[in-house]
Amino acid sequence: MTEPSQAPNTRAVIIGGSLAGMLAAAAVRDHVTDVVIVDAHEIPVGPEPRPGVPQAAHLHVLVSGGAEAVHELLPGAVGQLLGSGANRVPMTTNMVMHSPEGWYRRWRRDSHYLIAASRDLFDSVVRQHVLKDSKVTVRSPAKATGLVGSADRVTGVRLHGADGEESELAADLVIDASGRASRTPRWLAALGVTHLSEDVVDAGYAYASRVYRAPVPTHNWPVINLQADPRRPGPARAGGILPIEDGRWHVSLMGTPGGHPPRDPAGFDAFARTLRHPLVADLIAQAEPLTGITVTHTTANRRYYYERLRTWPDGLVALGDAVAAFNPVYGHGMSVAALGALALRTQLSRHGLGSGLARRAQRAIAQPVDLAWTLATGQDIHYATTQGRTAGMLDRLLHRYVSRLSHTATGSYHVATALTDVLTLQSPGTSLLRPSVLAAALLGPGRPPLNAPTFTPAERRLLAAADISLPSATG
Template sequence: MSESPQRLPQVSRTSTRAVVVGGSLAGMLAAAAVRDHVDSVEIIEAHDLPDGPEARPGVPQAAHFHVLLSGGADAIDDLLPGAIAELLAVGANRVPMTTDMVLFSPEGWYRRWKRDSHYLIAASRDLTDSVVRRQVLKDPRIRVRPHTKVTALLGSSRRVTGVRLSAADGTESELTADLVVDASGKAARTPHWLAELGVPAPAEARIDSGMSYASRIYRAPVSTRNWPLISVQADPRSGEPGRAGGIVPIEDGRWHVSLMGTPGGQPSRDTAEFENYARTLRHPLVADLLAHAEPLTDVVMTHSTVNRRYYYERLKSWPEGLVALGDSVAAFNPVYGHGMSVAALGAVALRTRLSALGLGRGLSRAAQRAIAAPVELAWSLAVGQDIHYATTTGKNASPADRLLQRYVSRLSHTATGSYHVATAMTEVLTLQSPGTALLRPSVLTAALLGPLRPQLGGPTFTVGERRLLADAGIALPGLTS
């Protein structure tokens, strides 16, 4: 009788888990970034997540207009193929820059150059969140634990091994993880949690222009499909309080209108004063259009427009198993529209490092440094404007800052009459190219020569847009052909 073959012992494979702190847009994109590198993803969310395009608790900025720049939109489509097509299918607008923009910069009116490669997606924040959330949560590997807060990190200064949780009823528990991603937003407790583990506090920067927002949604008097985004920008060089405003065409035939002002020129919460304030901007176009629109909501105010950044990438000590992205790392003055796009680009950077390094040693520091790249670009764009307001606290404009501002102002002036420079600027402003793109020899030469066409005397609308305005009984003075 032959011996039965010896059975080798079975080696069980340990399941891997990622924990994402926060069910925000950044949290959802973080889950999408890590899902192919772990067996399961647990999203820890303090509130309920709505099923559709409804307001999510803890996102007060959703009441103000949001745009998704093409750098961020491309990143979301990379993480979630088909998400942007779905967003457009449910009512969002794709706005080519500056083709479908009526933009009054400090240097003058921009021409509506024919271009499709640089664009923004215009929609309510609630709609954008809902589409991304639906795409992410279709994956059975990803689940949400609502009404739960993370109260601490587990592990040591060398490695984070999970999180401590507190449920709505006060019950505490621990959840182990191979990777923890903090996407909890502006209220992130990561510096405090790191201190508890013995990690030194990161350097922090806070640059605050004191700008306030007042926002309201209107029923548009014209079709919003292919309708241009309207923007009247403030001029920080004037020495006067900065006043700005814009109209973003969003889903369901609505305009999302936000008015912004620095101390001494801030808008009011009073609904009766909303359109009066719009008339104090550098041009009356926004006020002239609102006079023919139907208000659908009250005015919502916010004073939270500070630029805040933690320099995690500079820390000499950073624990394995921990990554932070989105507003947890840096939050920007929302007037510049960078927040969602920086979060998306940060999530792509995390996925790229995971693909190269796996969950092994060196991942967290490499990912944190990669996430810092889009943060740095958006930070330089936002702070580079805000530090020039007289009311700004946190940093004064240095001689180098003022020299850079003069160059950027020269570029913007040139862009009003130069397709080449306008294209270079939108490459950077949409986070599709680094700031060094503005130092290319061809751009420097064009800036030296100045605009190739004369300045426009007023806003430009196409023949089709003029027809829509006429059909709605709207006559706007000072239009340029």
């Protein structure tokens, strides 16, 4: 990779000041003289809720593939997250996970991990690191209402200011990081760029989330993950507990139509009892609620295939949820945004702002999207409630193979590691077709299944001190 080259008097305009927009600013700042982030809402200073991010109330993780991309873009940011109370959770060492195929063992491995924190803390730390660069400024509240330019080249954005005034902001590069509400498809159509392919896979999941004061210390405490099983009759239900900063648990319950989690506290607790195992319900029964319950139904997987368009204007790039938004149950949204921003920076380092940069960058951004899209939709298309696409023969065969891998992973360190490589976005999905993985899947787990969640003796002592009694795992 060549050293960053900064063209004189050049500007990048970024639509959206959320995490994807801030990471986009980090990606371009060494290649332009001026970065302007445009956002329709006031951007908070500290770790506070940001208007326009309703999903912030639900679980957020940064898997190791995304965390390493953040470190590349913003050295020191991951360290600051951890120093501010975020937890680095080794996978699967510090995970108590009940897959459709059974309880996972807590294999000892540190190279795969996730960062667990509130979305507000993630946003705040990334924002601090980006905005301390004097060449990065924020224009808010100001709403982007369109693109300036033609089908061949975008040269800026149209803005609607808080005072009602309309204006244009010239740019050498416009980056859409505005999330699920992105208007780029219609803006492209207005410029004459048409025939954009779109894919939607919607299992109809709803989320209900609440934050608790944990009854045990949260440092080095495991993530709890009770997954849904699409093969079981009736609505799918899932739930999880994430240990976040300030000694808190972030709890989310999820369900498909006919089994959506309720908003009232009694209903929330009762719903937790309907999961495939009562672990989440048993744990939160001894935890102190700190917030109300937030419910959202915006969980569809939606993707725009910008990289497939025959015509793509120079000067325009889209990334993050503006390209592909995923069912949040899989925890890949922030990591894909980080990997997309890193791909953009790589293309800028190699080719600069010259002709063709935008198309190259859009194709590079599509690569991490491809993997996360396959992981999310490859599961969601198998729910009876799913709209947008149904499972074909190849989908069913692939699902059976992945289920076999998951079954094997409950008793095979080798297969558990191979799966985690992919789930943390550190290896392509094709790595699961290596001969050694295929052979291991054929042989099966090699160990008997566990019959209960796995907690260490030290964790059990802490649970006992909090009056939480759980059966011991055997197998």
